[in-house]
């Protein structure tokens with residue numbers, strides 16, 4: 058396979074918030090940086106590791122962040138309410154803005170209307186038709202008053218704020234902002250990271266924190282829109298999840314981690330209210346239950362998420378979901394059961410920003426006790442056994458059916474309950 062044939066997604070997040078004067082809630086920013094097959098990944102990693110004495114992260118870092126670290130020094134605040142409701146109609150504005158000295162890219166006809174249609178389709182599929190970003194107003198390109206270099210020389214939060222103010226001011230004659238729930242700013246060059254956040258402004262009589270994504274050229278033009286979708290996911294209230302190795306960008310089952318335009322994980326769908334109570338089953342302590350799971354990406358009703366609360370452990374919860382290749386899950390690495398462990402107090406310090414953040418979800422690691430062939434997938438016949446004794450046995454995965462994403466997986470979960478976790482070892 059062509060090394061890095063699928064663009065490798067990377068790296069760091071800097072969560073920060075700025076207290077807006079008089080604002081009831083805090084402005085915040087979340088950064089994501091990506092690079093693509095035309096970057097030399099190994100070289101970039103080497104530069105980063107040589108350049109930093111911080112604890113190693115296995116996420117790759119773009120050359121931009123090495124040259125221009127975008128350190129956010131504000132105190133952490135938690136983002137209590139999502140900037141945009143994850144259900145119902147939330148009209149999007151697509152706002153292309155060009156640095157004064159950088160060429161406006163030549164795009165094929167209908168590029169932005171295709172983008173609009175595709176983004177709408179994507180969020181409808183992920184939310185089972187419960188989130189609609191509407192007909193998405195699209196503006197023409199506006200040209201910023203300053204050059205790329207002028208914005209590069211500002212601290213990043215000032216640059217993003219100014220870009221937001223200048224782009225929206227330029228668009229104000231054309232756009233009625235009273236209809237707009239969120240704004241995707243598309244830039245024609247890169248300041249390093251792409252960002253999601255909020256900025257306070259009075260637009261067409263509405264004074265509020267406006268939900269914004271700032272997408273550098275690579276985030277929307279060269280990347281299959283993976284990062285653009287990921288940034289929008291932050292506006293709906295989703296955080297990153299972590300891969301097995303503890304990398305914030307290492308979970309390839311989650312568009313909010315290793316973004317490939319795939320679905321997000323069942324945990325996020327539960328948090329956002331996209332799964333209803335009939336689609337979530339809980340396996341309580343002291344019980345063994347067998348369920349037949351539908352594919353998480355399937356639009357058809359069925360049990361799509363198992364939750365297994367764990368008493369007396371750092372892990373608060375295991376989640377079990379069935380992922381089948383198909384729909385926007387066409388990019389996942391295989392059809393299998395996926396298990397995550399949730400720790401609501403998992404605090405991660407980003408080694409670049411040194412900013413602490415809570416990331417509850419991590420892809421579960423294989424334990425020695427597990428019955429498993431060692432690859433990344435949990436397949437029929439295999440059994441996950443957690444250190445606490447939770448057993449998740451996959452007895453069957455059946456994809457021999459006619460419709461897209463109509464497969465099922467049969468799973469038996471044993472949650473042994475508290476007594477297993479007493480610190481007495483009996484052998």
Ligand SMILES: [Zn+2]
Pocket residue numbers: 070087088089287288291297313
């Ligand atoms: Zn992110």
